[in-house]
Amino acid sequence: MRMLLIHSDYLEYEVKDKALKKPEEISEEQKRDRLDEVLAAFISVEKVDEQNPKEVVEKAVKEIEDIASQVKTKNIFVYPFAHLSSELASPDVALKILKEIEEKLKEKGYNVKRAPFGYYKAFKLSCKGHPLAELSRTIIPGEAKKE
Numbered sequence: 191m192r193m194l195l196i197h198s199d200y201l202e203y204e205v206k207d208k209a210l211k212k213p214e215e216i217s218e219e220q221k222r223d224r225l226d227e228v229l230a231a232f233i234s235v236e237k238v239d240e241q242n243p244k245e246v247v248e249k250a251v252k253e254i255e256d257i258a259s260q261v262k263t264k265n266i267f268v269y270p271f272a273h274l275s276s277e278l279a280s281p282d283v284a285l286k287i288l289k290e291i292e293e294k295l296k297e298k299g300y301n302v303k304r305a306p307f308g309y310y311k312a313f314k315l316s317c318k319g320h321p322l323a324e325l326s327r328t329i330i331p332g333e334a335k336k337e
């Protein structure tokens with residue numbers, strides 16, 4: 191899994207077209223959304239993550255929590271982003287993992303939004319620009335076999 195984490199004044203998106211034949215079903219209100227004072231987590235779920243989704247979810251949540259506490263925000267935007275890797279997991283596995291990251295963070299008391307999966311989206315982001323505002327993380331399941 192590859193994550194790009196941007197601490198932002200806000201992130202807002204608007205769904206445009208379908209980017210998959212069968213994107214996630216969304217309600218009218220999910221077609222656009224916004225979160226202020228947010229840690230935006232742009233996430234590419236990778237093929238290797240399919241070997242141990244549970245462990246990847248746990249590691250991703252831990253990394254996000256760690257950075258959120260450093261930048262002092264409880265607002266997290268989980269943003270599906272297929273542009274951080276050339277070895278992407280299947281959409282089904284990716285969506286499942288992203289939903290689990292969202293759920294785990296909510297269980298831990300974070301205010302979490304997740305951008306819709308399988309769409310092209312316009313988005314605006316205002317990076318805060320401090321030394322910890324732009325971070326990336328690579329997460330590999332422990333016993334993953336390097337191909």
Ligand SMILES: Nc1ncnc2c1ncn2[C@@H]1O[C@H](CO)[C@@H](NC(=O)[C@@H](N)CO)[C@H]1O
Nearest residue numbers: 209234235270271272278279284307308310
């Ligand atoms: N392995 C994966 N990890 C994360 N997201 C993934 C994915 N496979 C599919 N998606 C989602 O489907 C859209 C088309 O690839 C993706 N859309 C995007 O990445 C938008 N920024 C538009 O390009 C994304 O919603």
